[in-house]
Amino acid sequence: MSSIQPSEKARTRDIIAAAKKKERFGKLVPYLLLAVTSLTVLATFGIVYTLLKETFTFFTHINISDFVFGTEWAPFSNADPSFGVLPLLIGTLKIALIAILIGVPAGLACAIFLSEYASPKVKKIVKPIIELLAGIPTIVYGFFALTFVTPLLQTIIPQLKLFNALSAGIVVGIMILPMIVSLSEDALSSVPASFRDGSYALGSTKFETAIRVVVPAATSGIAASIILATSRAIGETMIVSLAAGSTPAFNLDLTGSIQTMTSYIVQVATGDAGYGTTIYYSIYAVGFMLFLFTFLMNRAALYIKTKFREEY
Amino acid sequence: MDHNLQAKISRRIAKDSAMKWLFGSAAAILVAVIAFLFYGIGADGVDRLNLSFFTNFGSRFPEKAGLKAALVGTLALMAVVIPVSMFIGLCSAIYLEEYAPKNKWTAFIEMNISNLAGVPSVVFGLLGLTVFVRAMSLGNSILAAGLTMSLLILPIIIVASQEAIRSVPDALREASYGMGATKWQTILHVILPSAIGSILTGSILSFSRAIGETAPLIVLGIPVIVQFLPTGPLSTFTALPMQIYDWAKRPQPAFADAASAGIIVLLIMLVTMNAFAIYFRNRSEKKLKN
Numbered sequence: 378m379s380s381i382q383p384s385e386k387a388r389t390r391d392i393i394a395a396a397k398k399k400e401r402f403g404k405l406v407p408y409l410l411l412a413v414t415s416l417t418v419l420a421t422f423g424i425v426y427t428l429l430k431e432t433f434t435f436f437t438h439i440n441i442s443d444f445v446f447g448t449e450w451a452p453f454s455n456a457d458p459s460f461g462v463l464p465l466l467i468g469t470l471k472i473a474l475i476a477i478l479i480g481v482p483a484g485l486a487c488a489i490f491l492s493e494y495a496s497p498k499v500k501k502i503v504k505p506i507i508e509l510l511a512g513i514p515t516i517v518y519g520f521f522a523l524t525f526v527t528p529l530l531q532t533i534i535p536q537l538k539l540f541n542a543l544s545a546g547i548v549v550g551i552m553i554l555p556m557i558v559s560l561s562e563d564a565l566s567s568v569p570a571s572f573r574d575g576s577y578a579l580g581s582t583k584f585e586t587a588i589r590v591v592v593p594a595a596t597s598g599i600a601a602s603i604i605l606a607t608s609r610a611i612g613e614t615m616i617v618s619l620a621a622g623s624t625p626a627f628n629l630d631l632t633g634s635i636q637t638m639t640s641y642i643v644q645v646a647t648g649d650a651g652y653g654t655t656i657y658y659s660i661y662a663v664g665f666m667l668f669l670f671t672f673l674m675n676r677a678a679l680y681i682k683t684k685f686r687e688e689y
Numbered sequence: 690m691d692h693n694l695q696a697k698i699s700r701r702i703a704k705d706s707a708m709k710w711l712f713g714s715a716a717a718i719l720v721a722v723i724a725f726l727f728y729g730i731g732a733d734g735v736d737r738l739n740l741s742f743f744t745n746f747g748s749r750f751p752e753k754a755g756l757k758a759a760l761v762g763t764l765a766l767m768a769v770v771i772p773v774s775m776f777i778g779l780c781s782a783i784y785l786e787e788y789a790p791k792n793k794w795t796a797f798i799e800m801n802i803s804n805l806a807g808v809p810s811v812v813f814g815l816l817g818l819t820v821f822v823r824a825m826s827l828g829n830s831i832l833a834a835g836l837t838m839s840l841l842i843l844p845i846i847i848v849a850s851q852e853a854i855r856s857v858p859d860a861l862r863e864a865s866y867g868m869g870a871t872k873w874q875t876i877l878h879v880i881l882p883s884a885i886g887s888i889l890t891g892s893i894l895s896f897s898r899a900i901g902e903t904a905p906l907i908v909l910g911i912p913v914i915v916q917f918l919p920t921g922p923l924s925t926f927t928a929l930p931m932q933i934y935d936w937a938k939r940p941q942p943a944f945a946d947a948a949s950a951g952i953i954v955l956l957i958m959l960v961t962m963n964a965f966a967i968y969f970r971n972r973s974e975k976k977l978k979n
Contacts, residue, residue, distance in 0.1 A: 396871075403873040410784035413777055417847070418801050420840045424812060427819040486715035494709050495716075503716050510723050512894070512959060514901025516930045517730070517952050520937045524945055525729050551722060558719075582705035605807070612809025614904035619937055639811050639904070646814070646908045652823075660908075664815045668808065675807035 428668055431661030438655045444662065450625035450636070452645075452656050460659055462666065464625035468542070468635035469611055472621065475546025475631070476553055476610040481603055483550075484557030488599075491558070492565035493587045511555035519619030522548035527620065540622025540634040548620065549613050553606040560605065564598020565591055597685035601678040608674035612667060614639040638667045727956075734949025742950060747914040747932060751943030754936065756951055758915040762831070762926035763900060765919050769835025770842070770899050775892060777839070778846030782888075785847070786854040787876055806844035813841045814908025822909055829910045832922040837905050842895040849891020853884040853973075886973020893966040897959045903930035929955050 436444070439460045447461015487507075491500055527544040531537045537544070568591050576586040592599070622634025623644050636644070642660045650656040745755025781802075789795040817837030827833035857880050865875040881888075906928055913935040915927040929951065936948035 399871055399874070403871045406873050407784065407788040410780050410788060413780035414784045414789075414798060416777055417781060417805060417843060418798060420816070420843070421801050421805055423820055424808065424816045427816055428812070431819070483715050483719070486712045487719055490709075490712035490716050494712055503720065506720055506723060509963070510719070512897060512963060513726075514903065514930060514955065514959075516901065516903045516933055516937070517726075517956070520933070520948055520952060521726050521730070523937065524733075525725070554719065582701050584705040584708040585701070608807060612811065614809065614811045615934070618904075618907075619934070639809065642811050642815070643904065643907050646818075646910060661815060664812050668812050671807055671809055672804060675804065679803065 424668065428661055428665040431658050432665045435655070435658035435662040438658065448627045450627075450641075452659055458655070460655070460662075462638075462663065464627040465636055465638045465641055465663065466666075467627060467629075468617075468621070468625065469637040469639075471542045471629075471631060471635060472546045472549055472613070472617055472637055473607055473610045475543060476549040476613075477603070477607055479547050479550025480553045480557055480606060480610075484554045484602075484606070485561055485599065487554070487558045488561035488565055489587050489592070492562050493583060493591060507555045507558050510551075511559070515552060515613060515615040516619075518548050518552050519545075519616040522616055522620035534632060537632045538622070538634055540620065540624075541632050542621055542635045543631045545617050545619075545621035546631070549610050549616050552613065552616065553609050556609060557602050557606045560602030561595070561599045564595040564602065567598070568594045597681055600685075601682040604674050604678040604681070608671045608678070611674070612639065612671050614643060618643045638663045642667075730949045730952050730956075733946050734951070734953045737946050737950035738953060742947075746916045747927070747935075749914075751936075751939075751941055751947055754944070754947050756929065756932050756954065758918060759927050759929045759932035759951075760954070761918050762915070763929040765831045765922075765926060766835050766838065766928055767896065767900065769831055769922060770838045771896060773835060774839040774842050774846055774895070774899075778843055778850055778892070779888070781843075781847045782850030782854055783876060783881075786851050787872070787880070802844050802847055805840075806848070809904075810841055810902055811904040811908060813837055814905035816840070817905060817909050827923065829912065829925055830923045831919055831926050834906060834909055834911060834926075834928070835922075837909060838899045838902065841902065841905060842899050845895040845898065846892050849895070850884070850888045853887035853891065854880060856887065857883050884973075886969045890966045890970040890973070893962050893969070897962045897966075900958060900962075901930055901955060903934050906931050907934070929958075 444460050444462050446463065447459060448463050449459045449461045450464040451457070451459045491503060495503065522544050526548055527537065527539060527541065530541075530544055530547075534543075572590050572594060573586055576590045581589070617637045618640040621637065621640060623636050623640060624634040625636040625641075626633060641663055645656055645660045741753075742755045743760065744757055745753055746758050747756075748754040785795065785799065789798075814837065817833060817840075821827050821833035821836050822829060825833075827836075861879050861883060862875055865879040866872075870878070911927060911931050912925060913927055913931055915925065919926040933948050933951040933955065936944045936951060939945075
């Protein structure tokens with residue numbers, strides 16, 4: 378064994394010094410990363426803060442109960458502007474309801490088909506198509522509703538207006554379909570095979586197994602997917618702005634023009650309402666309601682999914 | 690055998706096969722709808738797809754309207770969105786997967802990201818209008834729109850990157866530590882290179898969301914008829930979905946054809962990006978198998 382030369386000693390010292398320097402930097406890294414990560418929290422606070430602040434300003438102009446319980450929404454009226462949000466709410470609910478009526482049965486049927494019936498080969502073709510459908514921008518769906526679905530429906534329902542809730546709602550239903558299919562299919566596929574085997578062994582058909590065993594076992598996941606899809610339908614903007622019109626309507630008619638919370642925001646943003654006017658602040662009040670609805674629904678979906686999850 | 694029982698069984702079997710067709714036709718209808726959508730838009734717009742459509746600016750005359758400004762604007766928007774969202778998204782994913790202690794603050798951040806993912810895009814527009822356009826007085830510029838879009842797609846990038854980092858086998862980390870690498874060196878030289886395929890897949894899909902997103906741009910007040918190309922990050926611009934929205938709204942049928950043509954261009958861009966995403970996914974799957 379030879380003794381360590383002085384030059385090697387110096388090199389070792391250098392290496393250790395370099396390592397220590399790296400270690401010091403390494404100790405800083407988590408704090409730097411945490412700072413960047415906290416930007417996401419800042420974004421949420423930004424959303425809540427801006428919405429709340431401008432909404433409060435709006436309520437210094439307009440009485441809060443007039444807003445929440447008012448049945449007339451006529452912000453652009455020069456003589457007597459009124460800001461009763463119920464027509465916008467009803468418009469939004471019309472769209473969401475039609476979308477659910479279209480999207481949920483079709484989406485669940487599709488999910489059951491994919492998870493219980495389809496061969497791997499068919500699955501390999503259909504699943505990417507559904508993913509493709511999920512990636513189409515909503516502006517494309519809106520154009521589709523306006524130029525293809527509405528004329529098609531008008532041949533069946535002649536009194537249907539050019540802008541109407543029905544056509545927009547149906548296309549929003551198509552838009553939320555992929556979401557329902559893929560989330561529900563995940564829930565159905567995660568039901569263990571032993572459940573199915575047990576059911577078959579008792580002599581059940583495939584359909585009976587799917588409806589009485591697999592679907593009940595996946596209820597929490599399916600319910601969560603429906604709530605999330607409804608929340609998407611409520612927040613959907615472009616389809617309703619293009620195809621549903623911009624007439625606030627406090628009625629239950631589906632063939633005429635309506636206005637939703639989202640399409641009102643778009644109408645104001647494309648118009649020339651100046652900064653600081655009551656109309657300007659009103660989009661924040663409407664936006665805040667929209668945020669509140671979607672936030673509560675998303676939390677509910679997560680709660681149902683985790684709380685009622687069956688552990689196998 | 691009991692006649693009743695036999696009848697009952699054959700009824701159940703008949704019901705079973707009927708339901709199979711019903712469920713299958715739901716899937717078939719879905720495929721038919723997408724085919725109809727593509728065919729309808731394709732047939733209407735394909736005649737407008739000539740060179741002048743790409744080299745003309747927007748116009749009051751539908752035959753002369755082109756998407757030069759919109760196309761360049763969308764690319765410029767992406768030049769802001771991609772670096773900003775990738776940087777914040779990757780840093781967040783690395784922090785949450787590799788460093789974050791299991792405490793209330795981390796749980797809060799995670800919950801917050803999942804909340805952010807469910808916020809309607811039009812509300813992000815309101816945030817951008819207040820913070821970027823007005824408070825930071827960036828105006829309706831590429832930078833303001835790019836920052837808004839980055840926030841919008843951030844949750845998708847973070848979740849996709851987290852999953853990618855989580856799927857890197859621990860053996861690789863331990864081998865790196867065993868060689869004397871520090872944690873940061875391990876992340877930079879071992880974890881990120883093996884996770885980058887899946888990270889790119891998720892990121893590209895989120896960029897394609899940002900390209901097609903219209904509502905936030907409308908709320909930010911991005912104009913539609915722009916007769917010049919953007920000169921810098923603070924310059925006014927228009928984007929592809931805004932241009933399509935404007936054409937789709939106009940009553941003249943010739944503008945509807947222009948909208949169809951614009952949609953074809955948009956969809957071709959998205960399909961190309963999707964193809965890249967699938968390519969990176971397959972490559973990273975192969976790499977993990979080896």
